[in-house]
Amino acid sequence: MRRRMKQGLTLGGLAVLAALVCLPVIWVLAGSIKSSVELSDSLSPILLENGGRVRFTLWPLFPTLRHFMEVLLQSPSFFVVFWNSVRIAVLTLGGQLMVAVPAAWAFARFPSRGNGFLFTLYTVLMMMPFQVTMLSSYLVLDNLGLMGRQAAVILPAVFSTFPVFLIYRGFTEIPEGLVEAARIDGAGDWRIFFHIGLPLGSSGILSAAVLSFLEIWNLIEQPLAFLEDKALWPLSLYLPEVGLGQAGTAFAASVITLIPAVLVFVMGQDYLEKGIVAAAMKE
Amino acid sequence: MRDKGGIWRQRLRAGFEGSRGRAAALLGQFLIFMMACTVLSRALYTARMVQVTVGNSRSMSLDHVVEAEGTVLEGPKSAVLIPAGMRIAQVLVREGQQVEAGEELLLLDCEDIQEQLLKKRKEEERLRLQLEAARENAARQAADAQRNQTRAEEDYNDAVAAADSQAEEARAAWEEAVREREQLAGWDSYLAGVQQEDLTLRQLDGTIGRLEQELSDLRQELDHLQAEREQAATGHLQGEREQAATGAAGESAPDTGKDEDAENVAAQILAKEQELIKARAEREQYLAQLSQDSRQQWEQKRASLEETERQAQRSYEGIRDSGEQNVQAASRALEDASQKPLSDSSLALLSMDVEAAGEECAALEALLATEGRICAEKAGQIAQVSAENGRRTTDEPAFLLAAGEGELTFQALLTKEQSRYVNVGDECVVSFDSGRRKVEGLTVLSLTESKEEENRYRLTLLLPAGQAAMGQSGTFRLVRQTTNYSTCVPLEALRTDSRQQTYVLVLSHVETFLGEELTAVKRPVKVLDKNGTYAALEEGAIGAEEAVIVSADGIIEEGDIVRMEEP
Structure with a gap:
């Protein structure tokens, strides 16, 4: 029992670390299916240089494959x-x-x-x-x-x-x-x-x-x-x-x-x- | 038995087992998918790309073709004018009659002409006399003005000289008064001078001097007497001591005569001192009185000199101001005399009237010479007769003479833009019957602004006889060639942006990820001239080697990637 708990805790900690390491890749994947409006809104501190912090959510409100179409076909x-x-x-x-x-x-x-x-x-x-x-x-x-x-x-x-x-x-x-x-x-x-x-x-x-x-x-x-x-x-x-x-x-x-x-x-x-x-x- | 696959095949098979195999397969599929997308995207990109046609700028002159529809109208009319006020004896023609050059149109009353000529000659003579009289008056006025000017100049010069001399004299007197005042000595010096010259004071000083000398002598004598007495006393003592020492008896007593002399001298000295004191007191008293009297005199003299100086100064200033006024008055008089007289055009007008009267007399004489016959200057048709037997002629034309038989005019309306390229005398062509028949070698007779339509110009030219019928429609055509322009591009290449600025798009090469591509570059230009096909641009706007985009199968903006149209 104790061994299982220990294993579970170890696994949990490693999972958290792995998630942190993978976060940039997850952001890239999420950003690639977000709409342009969502991206403009969340990245406006960088795009418009108007101060503030970037607000980036993992889940897109309006997912779209349009960006992939633009890259692959246009x-x-x-x-x-x-x-x-x-x-x-x-x-x-x-x-x-x-x-x-x-x-x-x-x-x-x-x-x-x-x-x-x-x-x-x-x-x-x-x-x-x-x-x-x-x-x-x-x-x-x-x-x-x-x-x-x-x-x-x-x-x-x-x-x-x-x-x-x-x-x-x-x-x-x-x-x-x-x-x-x-x-x-x-x-x-x-x-x-x-x-x-x-x-x-x-x-x-x-x-x-x-x-x-x-x-x-x-x-x-x-x-x-x-x-x-x-x-x-x-x-x-x-x-x-x-x-x-x-x-x-x-x-x-x-x-x-x-x-x-x-x-x-x-x-x-x-x-x-x-x-x-x-x-x-x-x- | 040797394994068929060999160690390499085994290794290869083992290498692509499980996840490795799946990853390899995915990679292969991914690459194939990317190849397909490569072809597809390139095809779509090329399909979307705007195709353009280009042209190079050329050096050429522009032909401006002016074409306008017009109509054939009746020919121009000329007026037959007769001097006004003549009595018409007989009108010899009627409306519609064809006349030849030199044919008589009407007869004037010769007696009436004679009378009018006589009147005109009298009037001419009267005007001539008036002109001569006016000329004489003008000459006399000019002479008077010249004389007045000369006199004014002389008066001015005299005024200037007099003012200068009088001012100079007054100034000299003033300066003299100033000098005399300055020469008056200060009070101390004055008093010293007075004292030096006063006899009584000198006497008193002499008396004091004498008394002081006497007193000094007496004191010396007293000192001498005192010294002798002391010497005598000392000698006596010495003798007594010696006597005392030797025991001898004294032989004589001290001398007392010296004492009495000393006392007398002391009394004299005392009296002298008193006398001296008295003399000094008297002197001081006299001096005070003298000083008081002298002060009075000095101040009076000084006041007198200052008054004299002030008067001299006032006199100078008065004379100076008076002189300036005189000079100013003389200067104004000179200006007035030098002014040019007001312009008077009566002489010129009279002269013109004399000439006009002479011309009228000449015209009447010419009419008399022809016995009052009025003839046509050129052949034509009588379009209108305004003259009547027995009436007098007026300023309006007596006859209107239409142009030669069959001569018509062609009129058309041109726009303002077209009128820029048409001048009177230009050679042109008019075509009739839908262009099947052309009349060449025509010249523009007139180009005037239309009163009926705004910004339109009426073109008129003469058509030779027999070329067209009245009311027939035709097409006017004129080609004007401009000077050579170094930079001309097709008209379709010109574009206008949102700020109404004219520009062209020029092809340029640009390096992109797809290699060297063609892009449209905006080049603002200034249009010097243009016709229906070409536009002349300002020199240097476009290079001779540059390709200008003339047309495109889509909308293109600056910076767009384009490609040349497929032939």
Whole structure:
């Protein structure tokens, strides 16, 4: 009995915390189906700058799907930026798989002094914020003639150090004995990599992919700095362009923007959990 | 036996089990749905977009075509005027009669003309004499005015000179009086002078001086006597001591004669001092009296000089004011004399009357020379006869002569806007029978404001004979070409906003999320001229390369995204 009460209290507390964390998302969902009049009335302190506090209710008085219709059928520019985001995400993820996975395998399975130094360098670079490297990146991209093209956003992300760091952890979990056994059986390095390394390190790879996707889907600084043409901008830069007078449209666009991120997260949730657990466990 | 799927297929199958599989399926469906919406929204967007046709500005001149419906009317009439007051002997024509140029219309009474000529000549002579007399009077008046002016100038100059000299003299007298007053010494100096020159006072001072000298001498003598006495006394004592010391007997007694002399001198000194005191007192008394008398004299003299100065000043001011008045009077007289006489037009009027009388005489003489015959100046038809046998002519026309046979006029009403492009003498075309027959080479005879209709102008032109029938309708057409304008756009491109300002919409490229699109930009313009198809704009309003939106298949406002019309 006491145990059940304890469990109930724990669950209740966690539910309250979860609700608080989810409140912004709930607001977005509620705002996306509210009428324009309701939104204007509740957001007037922000829209008209006439002082006072914003009054936002969760339940709409006059629910409507008009904003979704406006976004999906009357805003072709939304789809331009949506597919830009998809393109950037797919190409970046593909590039990261091509580059980061072999790099992580090399760091994990071929230790040496040089590798140790490089890995340390990778770790330092990973911790640097974008603002620190922005100017040097700008100069390099300009010299390469990539400024104003989506490759200026994709290429630096492809060679990002964060996936290497995550995948490396997964590769280090593979027992050395397994690799030795395969080597004894006559398997070469590439065969060991493709048939043992990739399958057994897939959790790390997929968790890195999920986190990379979420990061790329929300990129703001790199597109803003390197892309001048609005037709090349991703979704994350489109939402601020929507005027405050079209708050309903902005909410609806936010909901649609949220859907792929949620679905990808659901797809990779297990791998993320496994990756976090593996990192926490001691060998 | 090797697994058919291989490790990769197994992994893949395992990877998409459960919620992962459902999420992946949802993601795929979501992406397909988004693809469909992409196509649909783009189609709707394009369908809603306004299609426009554009044109570039051109450099050209504008043709203003003025067309108006009109009617053929009878030709113009001319009046035959005869000097008024002539007796008509005989009227030789009747209404409707066709006459040739130079044909006689009527005969005037020659005797009556003769009489009138005689009267006119007398009147002319009278006016001429009046004119001569007026001219002589005017010349005499001018000479008188000139003489008066000369005299006034002389009077003025004399007045100025006299005023200056008199004022100068009075001023000199005044300054002299001032100088004399200033020269009068102050009281102390005056008194000192009087005292210096007074004999009695000098005598008294002499007496006092003498007494003081005597007194001084006596005191010296007394001092000397006293010194001798003391010396004698001292010697005597010394002798007695020596005697006392030596024991010798005294030989002589002290001398007492010196004492008596000293006493006499002291008495004299005392008497002298008293006498001196008395003399000084007498002097002081005399001095006081003298001072009192002198003060009186001095003040009298001073008052006299001040009065003299005041009189001199008054005299100067009086003379000065009087002189200024005289000068002012002379100046006014000079102004009056210099004024131009009032304008008088009687001479000019008389001259005109003389000329008019002469012209009338000449006209009567001309009539006499032709024996009173009045002839037609040009051929035409007698439209109206106002003259009657035996009556006198009036100011109204004796005959109205219609234009040459068959000559008609075409009249049309133009609007104010149309009349701006039509001038008298312009070449034009009139078409009849619904445009099937045209009469070219016509010229505008007149363009006057219509009295019957407001803001309308009546156009008149002459039609040659045989071109049309009276009352027939036709269409007037005139084309006027303006100067070359550098910026002309189709008339449909002009728009007006709520503030009645004229503007055009120009295509411009704008970067949007959909790439480069076309947008309408508002450009205010000033219209210099326009006809039915084009409008001329102020230079520089639109660039030659800019595309102006001429028409659209919907309503467009500034900033709207548009697209070019499908060919």
